[in-house]
Amino acid sequence: MAAGPLVQIGQDNTYVKDHASSGRLTIEYSRNPKEFALPNYIQIRPVQKQSGYYLKIDQRQAGRLVGGELTDYVWPDGHPRPKTRQNGMEFNFHDFFCIRRNFGQPIGDLAREQADFGVEDTQEGIQAQQAMTGRTLLVQQALDLSANWDAAHYMNVTSIPGVTGTWDTALSTNLFIKKSLNYGSKRILKSTLGKVRKKDLILVMNPTTAMAISETQELVDQIKQSQEAYGQVVQAEGRWSEWGIPDRLYGIKVVVEDSVMVTSPKGAATQTEEFVMADGIAYLLSRPGGLMAKGGGPSFSTATLFAKEEMTVQRKHDEYNRLLDLDVVDHVGVGLTSTAAGFAFRAVL
Numbered sequence: 001m002a003a004g005p006l007v008q009i010g011q012d013n014t015y016v017k018d019h020a021s022s023g024r025l026t027i028e029y030s031r032n033p034k035e036f037a038l039p040n041y042i043q044i045r046p047v048q049k050q051s052g053y054y055l056k057i058d059q060r061q062a063g064r065l066v067g068g069e070l071t072d073y074v075w076p077d078g079h080p081r082p083k084t085r086q087n088g089m090e091f092n093f094h095d096f097f098c099i100r101r102n103f104g105q106p107i108g109d110l111a112r113e114q115a116d117f118g119v120e121d122t123q124e125g126i127q128a129q130q131a132m133t134g135r136t137l138l139v140q141q142a143l144d145l146s147a148n149w150d151a152a153h154y155m156n157v158t159s160i161p162g163v164t165g166t167w168d169t170a171l172s173t174n175l176f177i178k179k180s181l182n183y184g185s186k187r188i189l190k191s192t193l194g195k196v197r198k199k200d201l202i203l204v205m206n207p208t209t210a211m212a213i214s215e216t217q218e219l220v221d222q223i224k225q226s227q228e229a230y231g232q233v234v235q236a237e238g239r240w241s242e243w244g245i246p247d248r249l250y251g252i253k254v255v256v257e258d259s260v261m262v263t264s265p266k267g268a269a270t271q272t273e274e275f276v277m278a279d280g281i282a283y284l285l286s287r288p289g290g291l292m293a294k295g296g297g298p299s300f301s302t303a304t305l306f307a308k309e310e311m312t313v314q315r316k317h318d319e320y321n322r323l324l325d326l327d328v329v330d331h332v333g334v335g336l337t338s339t340a341a342g343f344a345f346r347a348v349l
Contacts, residue, residue: 184343214244302342
């Protein structure tokens with residue numbers, strides 16, 4: 001039985017996609033929190049087209065009682081029911097744009113045939129890690145841009161009432177860290193009309209910031225007299241991160257964004273590695289529900305990754321040139337879809 005009509009040889013019909021390999025990489029890299037921190041604090045929304053709009057509705061209207069009064073809504077008997085004409089919702093559209101990127105590398109047939117280790121799987125793993133590091137960079141760049149945030153949700157910590165110093169100078173007598181987190185979570189609670197609470201939030205920072213916080217007297221003094229003191233010293237698995245801070249800080253889940261990128265080219269005399277997330281910043285983010293967003297409905301995920309095509313792995317053998325092309329394709333874009341459900345702490349160190 002024929003598999004289909006006869007066709008001319010073309011760029012899209014001379015190979016078979018490796019579905020099993022694609023599935024493996026999706027599980028191990030793009031959606032596995034054990035490999036990357038990113039899936040712990042963003043939500044992925046599959047999209048059908050590479051660009052479009054998402055809808056933002058002003059959430060404040062649902063709680064608007066002007067002057068704290070109910071006078072405009074009183075309906076006396078025998079009178080027409082009141083209609084304020086100023087109670088309609090307000091909304092606007094924001095655009096998203098997904099850019100397709102290919103992380104590829106050919107391997108010669110002789111190298112593959114004579115290798116004493118799995119060169120193909122290893123090379124694919126390298127490219128998948130590049131793609132996930134790239135995703136992390138895109139998200140961090142979006143979070144870092146002040147224009148993406150409401151002014152009330154993006155500020156230096158020393159601008160927060162009661163916080164007169166940076167987090168690395170926090171003491172048990174000034175509680176700069178606790179005051180900052182309380183301020184940010186209260187701001188989010190108000191802006192979302194109580195829909196996003198402290199239990200829904202995630203505190204994201206890089207290892208440099210996490211280690212600086214772990215050494216402050218604010219945390220040390222509160223821990224050393226408690227039953228948690230020994231666990232902090234030995235950094236007991238499951239309760240303490242490898243960076244010396246608890247997995248929850250003042251009731252907020254902590255995620256340390258430890259992705260590293262190499263910014264120097266191959267062959268450079270000095271190789272430069274740096275964390276993708278910058279030092280001295282921290283974010284309170286919301287990511288309700290699962291990693292994959294459901295279609296339709298409101299979203300309270302602070303950051304969303306729009307995915308037109310997610311981590312597709314393709315292998316194409318070039319018989320004439322006797323090589324195998326290995327490619328990882330990621331077609332994604334980033335949007336801060338609910339900045340009311342997030343808070344950016346700047347200059348924390």
